[in-house]
Every structure is written in C-alpha cells, then in structure tokens.
Amino acid sequence: MLGILLYYFSAQLPEQFAWLIKYPKSWTIPLKYWISDFMKWLIQDLDFGLFTFKEFTRSIAWLLEWPLRFASALLSEGFTFSSDPKAPVLVQRLPWVAVTAIFTLIAYRVNGWKLAILVGSCFLYLAIFGQWESAMVTLSSIVIAVPFGVFIGMLFGILGFRHKNFEMAMMPVLDLMQTVPVFAYLVPVLFLFGFGPVAAMIATMIYATPPMVRLTLLALKQVPAELVEYGRMAGCTNKQLLWKVQIPSARAGLMVGVNQVIMLSLNMVIIASMIGAGGLGYDVLASLRRLAIGAGLEAGVAITLLAIALDRLSQAFVQRDTTSFHPEDVHFLIRHRYLVTAIAGLLIVWIAGHFLPAVNHYPEAMQLTTGEFWSDLVKWLNINYFDQFEAVKTFLLLNFMIPIKRFLLAVPWVVIVAMVALLGYQLGGWRLSVLTALLSLFIAVTGQWQKAMVTIYLCGVSVLFATGIGVPLGMWAALNKKVYRVVKVIIDTLQTLPSFVYLIPVVMLFRVGDFAAMLAIIVYSLAPAVRYTIHGITQVPEDLVEASKAIGCTKLQILRRVQIPIALPEIMLGVNQTIMMALSMLVITALVGTRDLGQEVYIALTKADTGRGIVAGLAVAFIAIIADRLIGAWAKRKKQQLGMEHV
C-alpha cells in the first residue's frame, strides 16, 4: 500500500527530485572495473619474489591434477605410464563389469540386498544406455572432488568450532559461496587455475564445500556436554578430545555433510562441462544443442542415477550400526571373506578385461536408446496441444506477470530500500534493518536496479507458484504414506535432473520468454517447498494431534487449526529454500533469454569479464541474503510466539 501511495505521489514530484525514482547513472560506483583491474593485477603483477601469484595457483592446480589423472586412468582411460599421450595403454582401466560389481557389493555390505539391487541397476543403466564412457569421466572427477571438499570442509568446520572469531569471520563468506551464482566466478577460476578438468573441479569444490563446513560446526556443537566432560575427566588433551570423542560422536552429522557435498558436486556437472570437464554434462549440452531431446534426457537421467546411487550409499553409511561384533579369534581370511572374495574377483575381471573387449567395454550392439520416443512425444504435444498451451500462457502473461513486472519497475528505488529496512526493523531490530538496507543499497549503487527488479519479479512469481503447488502437495504427502512414496521419487528426480534437460522441451512448447523461464524455475524450486512441509507437519507433536482428536476435531480441522499453524515456521523455511533455489536457477534461465541479473552474469561469462560477473553475482547473492534473513527472523519470532523454540 505504502508503495502504491508513494508511487502516485512521486509522479507529482518536481524534476530535481527525479533521483528518488530512478537511480541516476552518474552516481554509479564503477566497482566492476575495480574488480577487473584487481584481477589483472593478481594474475599479471603480483609477485612474492620467489614466485608469482599465478605460479602459486598453477602449482595448486598441478598438484590436484595428479589424483584426478589417476582416477580418470583407473575408471576411464587406462594407464600408459608415460607422459606421451600416444603411448599404448599398458594396464587397462577397471572394466564396467568390475565397477558395477564393486559398487553393488559395497551396497550389499552396508545395507543388504535391497540397496544392492538399486545401486547395481543404476550402474547397469549407465552401461545399457551407452552412458558408461561419459559417466566414468564424471565419476572420476566426483571421487576426487568429494574427498577434497570433505577434508577442507571439516578442517574449516573444526577451526570454526575451536575459535569463535574464526567462525564469525567465516559465516558471511559461506553465505556468499552458496548464493553467488557459479557462472560469476568461473572466469577468475579459469584465469588462475588454467583450462580443463582441474579448474572445473575447483569451481565444483567452491560450490559444494560450504554445507560441509556448516554441518561440521553444527555436529560438533551438538555433541552432548556430558560426553565432553567425561572425556576431560579421563584426562584427554584437547587434541585427543577432538579426535577420540567429539568427531566420532558427531559422525552422523558429518556424514550428512558428505552426502550434501556429493549431491552438490553432481549438481555442478553441467556447468563444469562448460569449462572443460567433459563427461555426462557435456553430453547433455551437446545433445540438446542439436535438439536430440531423448539423448539429452538419457544423459541427464544418468546424472540423476549416479546421484541417487551415491546418495543412498552415503546415507546407508550414516545409518549403519558401527558397533557390530567382530570375533577376533577367527582367521583373517574368514573374518574378511567378503573382502577377500571381492578383491580376488576384481583382479580376475580386471585381467580378463585386457583380453576380452566385452568385459572392458559394454558392447555397442547391446545398447538401448529411447531417444526417438521423447522427441516424438514432444512433437505430438506440440502439434496437438500448442494452442491450449498458448492460451494459458497468454492469459497468465497479460493478466498476471506483465502487470507485476511493470509495477516493480515503476516503484521508486528509494521506496523499496526504505520498505526493506522497515521490514528488517520490525522483524529483527535495527541490526537487521541496517544490514538489509545496506545490501539493497549496494544493488542501486552498482547500477543494477532495473535488472534486480526483473530478477525479483521472475523469482517472486515463480516462488508464488512453486509454494502454491508444493505446500499443499507436501501436506497431502505428510498425511498419506502412499502419496509420500510417489512424491519423494518425483522431488528427488527434479532436484538432480539437470534443468537443461527440460528447459529445451519447455521452449519448444512455450517459446522463448519469461513464461518458459518461469516454468523451468518452478519445476526446479518445487522440491524444498514439498520437503519442508512434509517435515514440518510430521514433527507436530503426536499428543497434540491425539488431544485434538479426543475433543472431536475432524481431520480437516486438525490440519487447519493445529498442524498448519505449528508447522508454519518450518514451512516458511521451506519457502526460504525455494527462493534460494529459484535464484540459483536464474543463470540457467538466462539461456532462454531473460533480461535479468542472471543474464548479466551469463554475458559476463561469455565475455570473460571478471568484474561484471562478480558484481552481478553479488547482487543476486544479496537478494538471496535479504530474503533469507527476513524470513529467518520471521520464523524465529513465530516459533517463540508458539513457545516451541526448542522443538
């Protein structure tokens, strides 16, 4: 309301107050040039005497290259033992039969035959659908990036746990690492670490490590105080306390972190392939560029299945009972009979792979593809239903999306900054107020106001739809076991399937423009809204539900009067995550021609313009942080009001 009033008021303003409405161009701070110049200095001039900065980063890249080369030789190329790339392969890579068997066996050992079948069939899919070669390239960078990410994440987590100041300094950096779009820092990474798989791996690690740091901190903090006391009484030094008591008992939390690193690394596969990682991501991009929808989908599904297999495996590790009994008096070979058999089998298959091509490479003649089917399906939809799609699209565009966009672009920037500050004050006091005001000022000062408004419009509309669909779906799933199972598979797939796979069919059916972008964002950001709603509703205390039943509430009444109000803070956190996902999807939707901050980041990438990319990336991050802090403060207040801050 305030906004609308001020908007009409501002139309009457005399000329000299025009700056209140539109941020004047001449006031823009040329931050992006400063950053570009700084980058130039870093690469060309910074010299530590013995070596330059670039030599320093290059040597890091050189170090990282070795494990990566080893993994890729083991899984995809074979060993040549020579620096000459033409040298013949002396020791073959692990055959597809062996890799599939190893993962299936691990799954069986960890969690029984059910998981073994799941993991085994994921790997069989890779072989049968002709994805094996690319999948192994992808897997080899994942198996190196994940341990490094986990190690570095734990290191910083522990440092933060030990030193309060370090934690305070680290938190904003982590926020930025998670919210600045990856495209924004690809260019500097390329400059510093060279071109190719190593640079791609480093970008992956920047993106995937922060949750590990956070979860390490959280897990260490949650170790019961009695346990630590007990350790002290037993005379542990600080070091012993950490490694013998705190870390072992924080294991479950740490494993959740590992799981997150794996999932996020796989999320990066497509983007990493743009800077030379190759593998499945490259296949997805290349097939969609020639509009081979089926081939793109198959490669995309391969990424999803790889993610699911690794995810389920790592989760099973978390839940596994480690206190199992090992009889010490049994002979080594019997005690470890699975391991011994596995290694023996592996060696036999590996050696066989040197002589039998079918063991080493899955035979091409036995590969399947469903490629044609998907293209035909899209074609059929396109020919028969395009008019209906077009009608829905036109209606929404003209009556809903375009008016919102016009309104946001017309509201004076001063009003929006003031409103954000006011909201911050009401929800979280003056500190929050100053933070949100400064962050939104940054966007104006760096001259990105217009694009930021288009960003907020596109994300806002998408988030409205995503929560409108996701929250009710989550409630339904929370109350019905059967629905839950179906919904879980759907949201797992949506989160790991590269968005590029559905972006192209969406463009074919809805044409280039904001609407296609909105659909893609909704699909991608739906998952957290569903997930958090399910979590929120199911954690409503059972006795409350029982008591409501006892006083004669109907199911609907319980939902409306008890479960939803109590779950609301949790649901809002889901909305918060939905906003984060929507913002991270922006750069991808730039590929279908939006005109927002995402496009700005993308243009900066294609022009290799460091400063421009980082400044636009920071603006996206700040929008995310403002939304995050405001919603977080709101949820905290609500929880306090409900008297359940400890739940």
Next chain:
Amino acid sequence: MLSIKSKHIFAALLASCMLTQGAQAAVESNDPIKLTLHDWTGQLITTTMMGRVLEEMGYNIEYQVADYIAQFAGLESGDLHVAMEMWETTGKQAMETSLATGNTVDLGETGMKAVEEWWYPLYMKEKCPGLPDWKALNDCAEIFSAPETAPKGRYLGAPVTWGGFDDERVEALGMDFEVVHAGTDAALFAELESAYQRKAAWVGWVYTPHWAPIKFEGEFVEFPPYSDECYSDPKAGLNANEAYDCGKPRGWIKKVGWKGGEEKWPCAYQAIRNFKTDNQTIGTMVGEVDLDGKKMEDVVETWLKANESTWKTWTQCS
C-alpha cells in the same frame, strides 16, 4: 655449455627412441597441441579434421572442451593452443581484444563464409507471397505476431552477446517487428523446430554453416546489401538519419592460436594456416552427423581417405 650439449644428446636420444617406435615422423616437439572443441557440430568437424591431419604429420593432439569466448583466457596463457573457428560475425571483438595482448596469433581464414541473417521456413512464402524481400516481410508483419507483441511481428534474435544490431536494424528500417532475444542457440533452434512441426509462422536468426538450414527448408530475408558505410555512417543507405539500415555482413571464419606455439611447432602452425575448406564441404558433413546420425569420427575419417591429395598439400613445411 655442457648442459646445452647434454640437452641435445637427450633430445637426440628421445628422437631415436621415437623413430624406433615406428611410424612417427620427427616433429619439433612431442608436447600435445591442444585444440579447442565448442558446442556446434561444424566446429567439431573442422577441429577433428585438423587434428587428424596433424596426427598424420606426427604431432600429439589433445582436444579440450572450452567455451567459444571464454577460451581466449586459455589461448593467451598457453593452456590452450588452437581454436579452429572464430566467426567475424560473432567473435571479431573478442578476437581483436585478444590479438592486441600479443599473446595470440591470427592463423588465417578457413575458407568458409559465415552467413547470418533473418530466415523463414519456405512454407511462409504461401502466406506472405512477396518474400524474400524485406519490404514484403514487413507488410505481413502481423502474420508473424505473438500475443505479447501483436500487432507487431515477433522476430527471434540471437543471444544478446552475439551482437548483430537487430534492434537498430528494425528501428532504422522502420519495421513493425519486435526483437526477442534467445539466450542460446539451443533455445533458438528449439523454437524453430517447434514452429516447423506445426507449420507455424516464424522468422528468426539462422546462420550457416549449421544443420538447421539443411534440415529445414527455408530462405534468408533479402535486406539492402551490407556495406561498411551503412554501419558506420547514418547518411548512407535508405534512412538518412540512422545507421544499420541494411543487411548483416557476410564474414570470414578464422583460426586463432597461442603465440608461443609458433616457435614450438612451426610446421604444425604452417599446416593450420594452410587449412582451407568451404561451406558446402562442412555443411554436408554436418548433415551426415546431425541428420543421418553417423559418428563424427567416421565422417571425418571418410573425408580424409577421399581427399588425401587436398590435405597433403597443407602438410608441406618449408
């Protein structure tokens, strides 16, 4: 002195080892030459052709997937060595910036001509009889309209980063069209395919050599012919007050490489300079890969066998 001498001996030893290994001819350096691969089939083909020819000469070749513009960072630092296709129409600015650093070198034209222009499917000729003339196109602008642009026609332009001055062109020629930018060429051709399936009205940015004008029947719109003055001087052309009142330039496609490679592999760079082909050759091969579903490596291999006399002339080194 001694160290230099021993280096020579070492090199001689290496070379003799190489010779005993077999078919390899002596080349200046066995370090792999890194050729960049982008994401369109034509470029994959020209790069593989060049790579195979260099391999026949005895060089080690590595292919590296890289972004079309972002690759210049790598070419300047020597992480990457040769890019086979830099289009005047889209990459000129980035290439000139890079050449100005002195770390990259222009390796000459490929012989292909880049054509980029407004393009429509052939069936549109029935609905709009005067085509391919641009005035006729403008007269039936409404046929090409979409709800959000009506009554103006909707023209799907290339990604903003490709340039092309379409917004200016529409303005200068007073056309009743609105320019909508696709974010990538994947989105651009997805929309074309969709329209073609429905035989719906469509006009957009198409370029060649590319598979699209082979797969879909259509024509380029004929604008007033391009001239340098038309772009630089508002007075030239139909509209006395504005520039860009003409069609797009038809440009070269050049090869570009890391400067340091010139000394490291002089003969290889010579061969890359000699590389010559044309739109017809590459267009046909692109069609075989993208439309007939043949493997790219096989298509290139067939070409190598059939045209040995052609590429042998590239490999002569003075």
